[in-house]
Amino acid sequence: MGKSTLINTLIEHKVSITSRKPQTTRFRVLGIKTKENSQAIIIDTPGYHQGHNRVLNKFMNKVAIDTLVGIDVLVFVVEALRWKQEDKALLNKIPKELDNVILVINKIDKVKNKDELLPFIDKLRKLYEFSNIVPISALRKKNISQLERSILSALPKSEFLYPEDQITDISERLLISEIIREKSISRVGQEIPYRTSVDIDHYKEEDSIIIIHATIYVEKKSQKGIVIGQGGKRLKSIGTSARIELEKRFDKKVLIKLWVKVKTNWTDNELFMKSLGYKIE
Secondary structure (H helix, E strand, O other): OOHHHHHHHHHOOOOOOOOOOOOOOOOOEEEEEEEOOEEEEEEEOOOOOOOOOOHHHHHHHHHHHHOOOOOOOEEEEEEOOOOOHHHHHHHOOOOOOOOOEEEEEEOHHHOOOHHHHHHHHHHHHOOOOOOEEEEOEOOOOEOHHHHHHHHHHHOOOOOOOOOOOOOEOOOHHHHHHHHHHHHHHOOOOOOHHHHOEEEEEEEEEOOOEEEEEEEEEEOOHHHHHHHHOHHHHHHHHHHHHHHHHHHHHHOOEEEEEEEEEEOOOHHHOHHHHHHOOOOOO
16 A cells, blocks of 8 residues: 555655555654654554465554554555455554544545546545545655645654654664565565565774675475576575665665575564564564
């Protein structure tokens, strides 16, 4: 539905990884938007999944639900002309005391017949008393200023919580692992993205270079072969793409070495997931 693309567009920096495949976001990602005399802390969460009982899916659902507590504004993002069971289930979990719920209808640029949008908006308007409804295209940056104004006007008065030049609170290790995972997702088939995770084995920053060793975990031997590719070409492509992005971000040379390992059924292994940094309570 484009939540991560939207937060990157609002922040005007890449703070959350994106892909064309759903369920890319796994962690809570905080972006900070400071503009003139206002500061918004915008949180990207995993999508809400129904019918999935693996530990990974339960973890992602918990992150999404826990984030609803203590917020001032909820931006509820759906895809234009699509209302899924997961959307309905999540709508029912919104805290009753939360007054500011903005419905964002994303990807309106993909709607060929614009006359279909109004009936869709009317349908959703009857389901919940939204404080505002904003149709947008996060990718094309359409109506983003309107959404930004709607968010900022609903925020309470307060001192800035973060320095004006800070754009996220994500750690460098998590940032690196997520960028490597993003590059992996974009280069493999449909199933494998949901069965991969990246662990940073070694990170060392020197004056002129950052040295990174990382392992990409998959669940099956066949998946390992797909990620590596013929003659190691796909794995090399993943590493090269990640290196280029990280060099731009850190403004220094980056050396990345990648390995691919099989950990059978890791997405349903709570102990192993904790070792990868998934904070499961």
